[in-house]
Amino acid sequence: MRGAGNGFHGLGCHHFPDRSRRASQMADLTSSRPPVHWVGFEAYLLDQLDVAVVATDLGGTVTQWNRFAETLYGWDREDAIGRTITELLAVVDSEPTPGDSPLTQPEWEGDLHIRARDGKAVLAHVRNSPIRDPQGRVVGVASASVDVAERVRHEQRVEARSKVTRILADARELEEAAPRALEAICRTLEWDLGALWLMNRTSKVLACFAVWHGGSQAERGFEAASRALRLTPGNGLPGRVVEEADALWVDDVLSDPKFKRGREADQAGLCTALAFPILLQGETVGVMEFFSRDHRQRDDSMLDAMSLIGSQIGQFIERRTAERELAGSREQLVAIFQGVGEGITVQGPDGGLLFANEAATGIIGYDSVEALLGAPTEEVMSRFEILDEEGNPFPVDRLPGRRALRGEHPPEEVIRYRVRQTGEDRWSLVSAKPTFDQAGRVRFAVNIFHDITRRKRREDAARVLAEIGPALSSSLDYEETLRRLARLAVPRFADWCAVSVQDEDGWIRQLAVAHKDPAKVRLSEELAERYQPDPNEPVGLPQVIRTATSELFSEVTETALERHELDQSTLSAVRSLGLRSVMIVPLVARNRSFGAMALATAEPGRRYGMEDLELAEDLARRGALHADNARLFTERSRVATALQHSLLPPTLPVIPGLEVAGRYHAAGTGSEVGGDFYDVFSTGQGNWALVIGDVCGKGPEAAGVTGLTRYTIRAAAMQEERPSQVLRTLNEALLEQRSDRLFCTVTYVRVHLQDGKCRTTVTCAGHPQPLLMRSGGPVETVGRPGTLLGVFSDPDLWDRTADLGPGDCMVLYTDGLVEGHSEGTAVGTATLASVLGSRAGLSAPAIADAIEEALLGERTTPPRDDVAMLVLRRQP
Amino acid sequence: MNHARALVRERGDRTVVELAGELDLSSVSVIEQELLAIEASSPRDLVLDLRGLSFIDSSGLRLILETDSRARIDGRVLELIPGSEKVHRVFLITLLDRRLNFVTDGEFR
Numbered sequence: 001m002r003g004a005g006n007g008f009h010g011l012g013c014h015h016f017p018d019r020s021r022r023a024s025q026m027a028d029l030t031s032s033r034p035p036v037h038w039v040g041f042e043a044y045l046l047d048q049l050d051v052a053v054v055a056t057d058l059g060g061t062v063t064q065w066n067r068f069a070e071t072l073y074g075w076d077r078e079d080a081i082g083r084t085i086t087e088l089l090a091v092v093d094s095e096p097t098p099g100d101s102p103l104t105q106p107e108w109e110g111d112l113h114i115r116a117r118d119g120k121a122v123l124a125h126v127r128n129s130p131i132r133d134p135q136g137r138v139v140g141v142a143s144a145s146v147d148v149a150e151r152v153r154h155e156q157r158v159e160a161r162s163k164v165t166r167i168l169a170d171a172r173e174l175e176e177a178a179p180r181a182l183e184a185i186c187r188t189l190e191w192d193l194g195a196l197w198l199m200n201r202t203s204k205v206l207a208c209f210a211v212w213h214g215g216s217q218a219e220r221g222f223e224a225a226s227r228a229l230r231l232t233p234g235n236g237l238p239g240r241v242v243e244e245a246d247a248l249w250v251d252d253v254l255s256d257p258k259f260k261r262g263r264e265a266d267q268a269g270l271c272t273a274l275a276f277p278i279l280l281q282g283e284t285v286g287v288m289e290f291f292s293r294d295h296r297q298r299d300d301s302m303l304d305a306m307s308l309i310g311s312q313i314g315q316f317i318e319r320r321t322a323e324r325e326l327a328g329s330r331e332q333l334v335a336i337f338q339g340v341g342e343g344i345t346v347q348g349p350d351g352g353l354l355f356a357n358e359a360a361t362g363i364i365g366y367d368s369v370e371a372l373l374g375a376p377t378e379e380v381m382s383r384f385e386i387l388d389e390e391g392n393p394f395p396v397d398r399l400p401g402r403r404a405l406r407g408e409h410p411p412e413e414v415i416r417y418r419v420r421q422t423g424e425d426r427w428s429l430v431s432a433k434p435t436f437d438q439a440g441r442v443r444f445a446v447n448i449f450h451d452i453t454r455r456k457r458r459e460d461a462a463r464v465l466a467e468i469g470p471a472l473s474s475s476l477d478y479e480e481t482l483r484r485l486a487r488l489a490v491p492r493f494a495d496w497c498a499v500s501v502q503d504e505d506g507w508i509r510q511l512a513v514a515h516k517d518p519a520k521v522r523l524s525e526e527l528a529e530r531y532q533p534d535p536n537e538p539v540g541l542p543q544v545i546r547t548a549t550s551e552l553f554s555e556v557t558e559t560a561l562e563r564h565e566l567d568q569s570t571l572s573a574v575r576s577l578g579l580r581s582v583m584i585v586p587l588v589a590r591n592r593s594f595g596a597m598a599l600a601t602a603e604p605g606r607r608y609g610m611e612d613l614e615l616a617e618d619l620a621r622r623g624a625l626h627a628d629n630a631r632l633f634t635e636r637s638r639v640a641t642a643l644q645h646s647l648l649p650p651t652l653p654v655i656p657g658l659e660v661a662g663r664y665h666a667a668g669t670g671s672e673v674g675g676d677f678y679d680v681f682s683t684g685q686g687n688w689a690l691v692i693g694d695v696c697g698k699g700p701e702a703a704g705v706t707g708l709t710r711y712t713i714r715a716a717a718m719q720e721e722r723p724s725q726v727l728r729t730l731n732e733a734l735l736e737q738r739s740d741r742l743f744c745t746v747t748y749v750r751v752h753l754q755d756g757k758c759r760t761t762v763t764c765a766g767h768p769q770p771l772l773m774r775s776g777g778p779v780e781t782v783g784r785p786g787t788l789l790g791v792f793s794d795p796d797l798w799d800r801t802a803d804l805g806p807g808d809c810m811v812l813y814t815d816g817l818v819e820g821h822s823e824g825t826a827v828g829t830a831t832l833a834s835v836l837g838s839r840a841g842l843s844a845p846a847i848a849d850a851i852e853e854a855l856l857g858e859r860t861t862p863p864r865d866d867v868a869m870l871v872l873r874r875q876p
Numbered sequence: 877m878n879h880a881r882a883l884v885r886e887r888g889d890r891t892v893v894e895l896a897g898e899l900d901l902s903s904v905s906v907i908e909q910e911l912l913a914i915e916a917s918s919p920r921d922l923v924l925d926l927r928g929l930s931f932i933d934s935s936g937l938r939l940i941l942e943t944d945s946r947a948r949i950d951g952r953v954l955e956l957i958p959g960s961e962k963v964h965r966v967f968l969i970t971l972l973d974r975r976l977n978f979v980t981d982g983e984f985r
Contacts, residue, residue: 742938791941
């Protein structure tokens with residue numbers, strides 16, 4: 001134990017906390033020493049003790065003063081002996097009344113601040129024992145005292161540190177901890193003002209972060225001045241600490257010319273300052289400074305203590321910064337993990353999940369991250385059937401995560417997994433990466449699931465839709481198209497599919513039903529017959545048709561059934577067929593909803609989601625379009641056929657002695673009214689007219705011209721005998737009534753039967769000349785080409801006559817007959833002639849059939865142009 | 877389908893439109909638009925060269941009749957260079973060979 005003398009100035013006016021505790025500790029300390037018996041002790045022995053021993057008589061006069069007492073109290077033995085103890089040693093922290101000094105009490109023990117010779121107070125632990133004479137009477141007092149200032153200071157430092165430790169441990173932020181730490185240090189180590197400066201790590205500028213003081217006006221002024229300062233290394237007290245990277249002790253700041261806050265310090269009465277760096281791995285991150293109003297001498301142990309506190313605060317700053325950064329980066333990471341659509345999981349070495357983000361939770365099919373992380377691996381895995389892209393079982397051992405756990409760096413895999421519960425197939429692009437510890441062992445595997453189900457479904461859907469397009473369009477029959485639609489939906493989109501349409505009267509009729517189990521088709525059909533949906537029902541099928549809005553019943557629960565969210569017919573299907581998930585999508589074409597398609601999965605099939613609904617709508621749209629096309633086509637064909645028939649004589653008249661056969665083939669699919677026509681009628685008195693013609697163009701326009709032509713000819717034929725005149729009349733009518741140059745070509749044959757003769761008069765107006773086959777003779781053309789009609793006001797028309805002998809045959813035809821020939825019109829015409837030539841002796845209908853077969857039969861496609869033909873034969 | 881195409885070239889003081897392919901209902905409107913554009917942009921006489929046509933139907937015929945009619949109204953000359961036998965047969969049957977201004981390629985030169 002060192003002697004007093006380097007002790008503190010000004011300690012004396014402070015109180016010690018918990019004095020009694022310290023006193024008892026001191027007692028123990030001293031009692032551990034050998035007992036001292038005063039009588040007969042050699043002064044020498046006394047002088048060896050590091051204990052000040054002072055003996056007094058009962059009057060207080062010093063009788064003994066050992067060497068350590070000289071050191072501790074500053075009085076030499078010679079000076080001391082003989083003087084009264086109270087004269088030598090004033091007790092400063094008790095209420096000393098002369099004669100009542102603790103030092104004169106025969107039995108007393110405790111800590112006392114005792115004024116030494118130089119005026120400084122010595123903190124001493126004093127223990128008084130009575131000096132007894134051999135008779136046992138008390139004759140004096142032996143006072144043993146030790147300097148406990150150092151010990152107390154040490155304890156104070158320990159206490160300060162432990163307080164700071166507690167404060168730092170309790171605090172979350174430096175803002176909260178710093179003022180409390182400063183206060184604890186000041187109060188414990190007896191400083192009047194403390195400040196913490198922090199350095200900006202980038203700019204290397206120090207700023208005052210926290211200050212503690214007693215709260216006087218002047219101190220607040222000093223605090224404000226401190227807070228206003230920004231110090232670079234080398235400037236001001238804190239700056240100098242940074243520059244020297246070491247503690248500084250300034251005995252009196254007022255005499256330090258480099259001290260910047262001198263005025264404020266002066267006003268606050270501050271004198272001594274201690275400043276030390278807060279170091280962190282050799283780098284100064286801050287400075288603490290403490291000021292005392294008392295003048296204090298440099299105290300290295302104080303500096304040591306402060307450096308410990310400084311590093312504690314440094315670590316706190318470090319930890320908080322790191323925690324904040326970690327928290328920030330963790331939050332950021334969590335946010336990123338949760339934000340990405342990628343499923344991310346972390347597996348421990350045993351394959352168990354340590355982490356999963358929400359996307360992964362969804363992909364794996366759990367409701368919450370907690371539920372997933374809490375589930376045993378086997379349970380998680382048992383939910384799926386793991387397949388490769390093609391649908392073959394995928395060995396669990398080859399999963400990227402498992403391979404990563406074995407330390408491999410597996411390639412990305414497309415994994416298809418079937419959720420056992422729903423039967424739903426999902427696809428993920430799965431990649432995994434191992435993370436190793438320092439020993440090279442796998443710590444965990446990070447899995448990334450990129451859900452590509454939507455893409456896969458789209459691809460699949462696009463493929464299916466591409467396939468069904470042709471399948472649907474290959475039928476031009478409306479109902480057949482819709483039946484195909486139902487068949488196509490099963491089993492790829494549904495286990496059960498019903499297509500219903502609403503007729504003109506509003507009744508909804510189930511047109512087609514398909515089920516993956518053919519046995520159930522019959523049941524579905526029976527249900528449909530039994531439950532006719534009420535078109536006004538505000539739910540299900542009728543509602544979908546009425547509003548043209550799809551409905552999705554992802555899970556058909558009994559509750560939903562009770563709430564009547566489905567119409568009666570769908571309801572009964574659901575109940576009888578055990579359907580699980582239902583979608584009803586409208587069939588819409590040309591902005592009209594004309595029906596609906598209901599699709600469903602049967603238990604325990606998968607549940608439909610929005611993606612499925614979109615797909616179903618797509619399917620329905622296509623189906624509806626094709627069906628509507630088919631219906632339009634059917635309607636148009638019906639109209640065209642009706643119109644066409646109105647332009648052709650329903651039956652040909654019977655002409656005595658003659659045979660007549662007519663043939664007509666509409667071009668293409670027959671959905672448009674063609675421009676070809678023929679007519680056979682009587683003009684009276686054994687006169688007959690055969691007309692064949694071709695109106696330019698197609699459709700209603702052409703039909704109009706055809707009608708005009710046909711009836712004009714009929715009317716004119718009653719007035720005019722000469723065919724050329726009939727056709728001129730027609731030409732005028734066309735020119736008058738049509739300004740659109742919708743011309744026509746006509747061949748008109750007048751047949752005059754008289755006296756067993758059959759004379760024909762032929763006029764061609766832009767139309768091919770008829771062919772005449774003389775019985776047993778060559779095939780020749782009759783008539784002379786004339787101008788087409790409807791364009792020029794002065795057509796060139798000629799009447800040519802030809803007599804028909806028995807068996808002679810004349811064929812009137814339109815271009816389509818010969819033009820369609822694969823080798824050209826000329827060959828077509830030649831073929832016609834040769835067929836005609838070789839069929840001598842056949843009846844008119846038989847000849848017509850033969851010509852048809854020869855010229856049209858070879859075709860695989862419908863004729864491109866209309867074909868009309870009239871065969872006239874004189875009976876042999 | 878071998879739809880009709882029109883190739884326009886200037887020869888001397890005339891605009892020659894060479895028609896090729898099949899001139900039928902499905903292609904007349906395209907050719908008609910081209911002809912109308914040519915007529916609108918040039919006051920010169922017009923030659924329709926039908927030698928490249930492989931087929932012509934009544935709609936094609938109507939197109940030529942209307943072009944001829946416009947030419948008469950506009951006071952320009954429309955000349956036609958006859959096409960193949962098959963194509964020209966249509967003009968012979970309808971007697972349009974007499975009504976339209978057919979020239980031979982030689983005459984035209």
